[in-house]
Amino acid sequence: MAPHSNVKDHSRTTSDHRSALLEIRSLSKSFTGVQALNAVSLQVNKGEIHALLGENGAGKSTLIKVLTGVHPRDEGDIKLDGRAIHARDSGHAQQLGISTVYQEVNLIPSMSVTENLTLQQQEKSFGLINWKKADARARALLARVGLENIDPSRQLDRYSIAIQQLIAIARALSNEAKLLILDEPTASLDASEIKQLFSLMTQLKNQGMGIIFVTHFLDQVYDITDVITVLRNGECVGTFPTASLSRSDLVSHMVGKSLDDLATSSDHQATGKPQNTLLTMQCVGKQRFLHPLDLTIHAGEIVGVAGLLGSGRTELCELAYGSTKPDQGLITLQPESSAKPTAEPTSLIQKSLRQTIQSGMGYCPEDRKLDGIVAELSIRENMILALQASKGWWRSIAMSEQKKLVDDMIKRLAIKTPDMDKPVGELSGGNQQKVILARWLITHPKLLILDEPTRGIDIGAHHEIIQIMQELCEQGMGLLVASSELEELVMFAHRVVVMKDHHKVAELRGSNVSEQAILHTIAS
Amino acid sequence: MINERNLPIFATLTVFLLLYGFGMYEYKGFRDTLVFTNLLTDNAFLIVTAVGMTFVILSGGIDLSVGSMIAFIGVLMAYLITSLHIHPILAIAISLIVGTAFGAIMGMIISVFEIQPFIVTLAGMFLFRGLAYLINLNAVPINHPFITALSDIYVSVPGRGGLTFIAMAMLVLLVVGILIARRTRFGMNVYAIGGDKQSAALLGVPIKKTTVKIYALSGLYSALAGVIFAIYTSSAYPLAAVGVELDAIAAVVIGGTLLTGGVGYVFGSFLGAMIQGVIQTLITFDGSLNSWWTKLAIGGLLLFFILLQKAIVFWAKKRSPAT
Structure with missing residues (x-):
C-alpha cells in the first residue's frame, strides 16, 4: 500500500467525521453454481448506522x-x-476492527460472563491471566451496554437470551471495533431492551463507529438508521438516505416490484368462488404452545399465516396437521365425497398421522433439512415416502408405478434434475422444496399445509413455487401457508391469519389483505 | 450459594472425604500420613495422565493412546539409558519430546482431516504399543545411579509418611496443569471449544491450533507419566499400563468433567484418581476382598457421577434463568 494514501486518509478522519470507513467494490461470491453475491458495492461511513436490507x-x-x-x-x-483487508477468519476480522453480533448468540453458554467477555483478550500478569483485571474489564464492558447489575462470575446460560444478546454486543465493543455488524440483533429483545440497544447504537455512532444493521423490522430501520442499502437476489439495488426513501419505495426495492403491482394481484386473488368447507378448527389450542383459536379452510382457498418469528405460525401448522396434538378443541376434516354433504365429518385429533394423511392432509415443515427431506435418499424414494406411509409398509408400490408417478411430478413441477435416482441432498433448495411438494401431491391431498415454503430458495424458484400453489388452489385444493415474507403472503393468500404472541389476533380477508394491514395488526 | 458448575467437584470431594474417613474410622493404620503419601506416590502416574486427559475431555475429545504411550516412553527411555548409554536427563528429555510430537501429530490429524479423536487415538494406542514391542520384547531393569538417586529422594512429613520424588513431581505437574487450565489463554480456549465449537470459532478462538496443542499437551503429560512410571518401577515393560487410558478417563469423569466437554476442573481429576487409589487401599486393608472389587466400586462410582451430571444439567435447565 502506498504510504501517501495512509496520510491522506488520516487527515480525512481528523477533519471529517463522515469519511468512508468501509468500502466494498464489486464483491462477488458463488456457492456451487448459485451466485450469492454479484458485484456488490457498498460504502459505510464513520458515524453512520447503515441498514442492510433484503428478503431471505x-x-x-x-x-x-x-x-x-x-x-x-x-x-x-x-x-x-x-486499507485493503483480507480477513482470514472471524478472529482476524476482529483484530482488523470488524466485530459482529449474530442473531443467534454466539457465546459459550457453559462459561462465565467474564470468561466470555475476555476470551482471547485476557489481560495477563506474569504470563498468567489476571482474573481481577478481567472482572473489572468485564464490568466496564457490561456497563457500556447498561448491564451494571449482572454478576459476571455467573455462567452465561443462567441469563435470558435478551441479556446474552446484550452481552454479545458488549463483547463486540471490547476490541476497539471500528465497524460493528449487528445481524438481526433485535429478534429476541423486547421493546425496552430494543430502546436500550438503540440508545447504545446512537452513542457509538456519535463516537464515530460505523454500524451495519440488519433487520427485517422496517419500523426499526426508520427509527435508527441513516442510510439504507437494499440487496436483492445477490445484487445491490441501491443505497438511499433513510430520510428520503418512503416505505413503499423501500418495500418495492426489496421485493423488486412496485406496490401497485402487488395491489392489483391481491385484488385479483380476492375474488372468491363458492367454497366447501374443508377443515374446521374449533377452539383448538395447547397449553404453553398456542392459545385456543378458530379457523376454517375452504376448498380452493389459500389461507396465509402471518406473524413475526416465534409468534405461533409454526405452532398453528403443527396443531392443524396433528404432528403436535392439541389438548383442547375440535378439528374436523370434511369427508371425501362432496356428493354426500351430510356425511359425518371426521374428527382428527385422536387419529394417528397415518390416518391424517389417508384422510387427505399433507404437511411441508419449516426446516426442510431437519424435518422434510431425507438427503441421502433419491428423488424417487423421497417422493414415494408419504404415499407409501399412507398405504402401509407391507403394500409396496410397484417400481413401474413409482417411476411413472415420479416422472409425472418431475415434469409437472419442472424439477431440474438429470434423473430421478439422484440423492435429494444434491439438489438446490428450490428443487428440494419441489420434491417435498411432490411427495404430498402424489397422495392427492385435499388440504396442504406449508410452513415457509419459499425459505432459503432462489428468487426464480420462489415464483415457481408460488405459481404451483396457485394452480393447486385453482384445482380445488385448500392450502394453509405460513410465511415470514409478507410481500409473498399478500400476493397469494385469500385470507390471512395474523399471529402474535401465540394468539390469533386477526383474520384479514379480501381487500383488507395487505402488507400494511398485517404490519399494523402485528404492531397494535 | 454454590455455583451449579462446581457441584460435581464438591460431590467428588465429599466422596473422597467419606471414603478416607471410613478408612480412618475402620483401620488404625489408615490414620497415619504414610497412607496418604503412599497414595500420592502409587497413583502419581495415573494422576499425571489424568491431568493431560482432562484437557482433551474438556475440549470434547478423547485420548485412548495414553496407556500405550506410558509403556512406549518407558521402553524408549530404558533403551536410551541402558543400550545407548545416554545420560538419563537427556534420555528423559528425548522421550518427552517424542511423546509431545506424537501427541501433536495425532492432534493435527484430528483437526486437519476432521477425523473423530476416538479413531485417531485408537490408532495411536495400537501404534505406540507396537513401537514399544519393536524396541524391546521383555521387561528391562533401569539401573542407573541417577535414576536410583531420584528414587531415593524422600522428604519426611509428620507421622511415618514422606514425599518421594515422583509424588513431588506429580504435585508440581498438577499445579502446572491447574494454572494452564484456568490462567492461560490456551486453557480458556479449551473450555470454549468444548462448550461450543462454532461459537468459539466466531469469537476468534483458533480451533485447529488449539486442538493440536491439546493433544500435544496430552502426549507430553502421558510421556511424563511414562517417565514417572519407569522411575516408580525402576524398569520398563512393553505390556505396562494396559488399560490406564480407561482409568484416566474414569478419573476425569469422576472428577466432575463433562464427557461432552466445556465443564470441569483439573483438580477434580486429581480427586478422581485419588478416589480410585483410596478404594484400592481400603481393599488392601480389608485383606479378605479380591482386588477386583476396586473395579466394581469404580464402575458404580462412574455411573453415579454420570447420572449426577445429567441431574445437574436437568436441574439447571429447569430453573428459570436469572434475570
Whole structure:
C-alpha cells in the first residue's frame, strides 16, 4: 500500500467525521453454481448506522460472512479505513476492527460472563491471566451496554437470551471495533431492551463507529438508521438516505416490484368462488404452545399465516396437521365425497398421522433439512415416502408405478434434475422444496399445509413455487401457508391469519389483505 | 450459594472425604500420613495422565493412546539409558519430546482431516504399543545411579509418611496443569471449544491450533507419566499400563468433567484418581476382598457421577434463568 494514501486518509478522519470507513467494490461470491453475491458495492461511513436490507436469500448473510472472513470471496475489494483487508477468519476480522453480533448468540453458554467477555483478550500478569483485571474489564464492558447489575462470575446460560444478546454486543465493543455488524440483533429483545440497544447504537455512532444493521423490522430501520442499502437476489439495488426513501419505495426495492403491482394481484386473488368447507378448527389450542383459536379452510382457498418469528405460525401448522396434538378443541376434516354433504365429518385429533394423511392432509415443515427431506435418499424414494406411509409398509408400490408417478411430478413441477435416482441432498433448495411438494401431491391431498415454503430458495424458484400453489388452489385444493415474507403472503393468500404472541389476533380477508394491514395488526 | 458448575467437584470431594474417613474410622493404620503419601506416590502416574486427559475431555475429545504411550516412553527411555548409554536427563528429555510430537501429530490429524479423536487415538494406542514391542520384547531393569538417586529422594512429613520424588513431581505437574487450565489463554480456549465449537470459532478462538496443542499437551503429560512410571518401577515393560487410558478417563469423569466437554476442573481429576487409589487401599486393608472389587466400586462410582451430571444439567435447565 502506498504510504501517501495512509496520510491522506488520516487527515480525512481528523477533519471529517463522515469519511468512508468501509468500502466494498464489486464483491462477488458463488456457492456451487448459485451466485450469492454479484458485484456488490457498498460504502459505510464513520458515524453512520447503515441498514442492510433484503428478503431471505438476498445475500445479506453471505455479505457479512465474506466481510468477517467466514467465507472467502471470489472477487472484489474490501477496504477498511482506506486499507485493503483480507480477513482470514472471524478472529482476524476482529483484530482488523470488524466485530459482529449474530442473531443467534454466539457465546459459550457453559462459561462465565467474564470468561466470555475476555476470551482471547485476557489481560495477563506474569504470563498468567489476571482474573481481577478481567472482572473489572468485564464490568466496564457490561456497563457500556447498561448491564451494571449482572454478576459476571455467573455462567452465561443462567441469563435470558435478551441479556446474552446484550452481552454479545458488549463483547463486540471490547476490541476497539471500528465497524460493528449487528445481524438481526433485535429478534429476541423486547421493546425496552430494543430502546436500550438503540440508545447504545446512537452513542457509538456519535463516537464515530460505523454500524451495519440488519433487520427485517422496517419500523426499526426508520427509527435508527441513516442510510439504507437494499440487496436483492445477490445484487445491490441501491443505497438511499433513510430520510428520503418512503416505505413503499423501500418495500418495492426489496421485493423488486412496485406496490401497485402487488395491489392489483391481491385484488385479483380476492375474488372468491363458492367454497366447501374443508377443515374446521374449533377452539383448538395447547397449553404453553398456542392459545385456543378458530379457523376454517375452504376448498380452493389459500389461507396465509402471518406473524413475526416465534409468534405461533409454526405452532398453528403443527396443531392443524396433528404432528403436535392439541389438548383442547375440535378439528374436523370434511369427508371425501362432496356428493354426500351430510356425511359425518371426521374428527382428527385422536387419529394417528397415518390416518391424517389417508384422510387427505399433507404437511411441508419449516426446516426442510431437519424435518422434510431425507438427503441421502433419491428423488424417487423421497417422493414415494408419504404415499407409501399412507398405504402401509407391507403394500409396496410397484417400481413401474413409482417411476411413472415420479416422472409425472418431475415434469409437472419442472424439477431440474438429470434423473430421478439422484440423492435429494444434491439438489438446490428450490428443487428440494419441489420434491417435498411432490411427495404430498402424489397422495392427492385435499388440504396442504406449508410452513415457509419459499425459505432459503432462489428468487426464480420462489415464483415457481408460488405459481404451483396457485394452480393447486385453482384445482380445488385448500392450502394453509405460513410465511415470514409478507410481500409473498399478500400476493397469494385469500385470507390471512395474523399471529402474535401465540394468539390469533386477526383474520384479514379480501381487500383488507395487505402488507400494511398485517404490519399494523402485528404492531397494535 | 454454590455455583451449579462446581457441584460435581464438591460431590467428588465429599466422596473422597467419606471414603478416607471410613478408612480412618475402620483401620488404625489408615490414620497415619504414610497412607496418604503412599497414595500420592502409587497413583502419581495415573494422576499425571489424568491431568493431560482432562484437557482433551474438556475440549470434547478423547485420548485412548495414553496407556500405550506410558509403556512406549518407558521402553524408549530404558533403551536410551541402558543400550545407548545416554545420560538419563537427556534420555528423559528425548522421550518427552517424542511423546509431545506424537501427541501433536495425532492432534493435527484430528483437526486437519476432521477425523473423530476416538479413531485417531485408537490408532495411536495400537501404534505406540507396537513401537514399544519393536524396541524391546521383555521387561528391562533401569539401573542407573541417577535414576536410583531420584528414587531415593524422600522428604519426611509428620507421622511415618514422606514425599518421594515422583509424588513431588506429580504435585508440581498438577499445579502446572491447574494454572494452564484456568490462567492461560490456551486453557480458556479449551473450555470454549468444548462448550461450543462454532461459537468459539466466531469469537476468534483458533480451533485447529488449539486442538493440536491439546493433544500435544496430552502426549507430553502421558510421556511424563511414562517417565514417572519407569522411575516408580525402576524398569520398563512393553505390556505396562494396559488399560490406564480407561482409568484416566474414569478419573476425569469422576472428577466432575463433562464427557461432552466445556465443564470441569483439573483438580477434580486429581480427586478422581485419588478416589480410585483410596478404594484400592481400603481393599488392601480389608485383606479378605479380591482386588477386583476396586473395579466394581469404580464402575458404580462412574455411573453415579454420570447420572449426577445429567441431574445437574436437568436441574439447571429447569430453573428459570436469572434475570
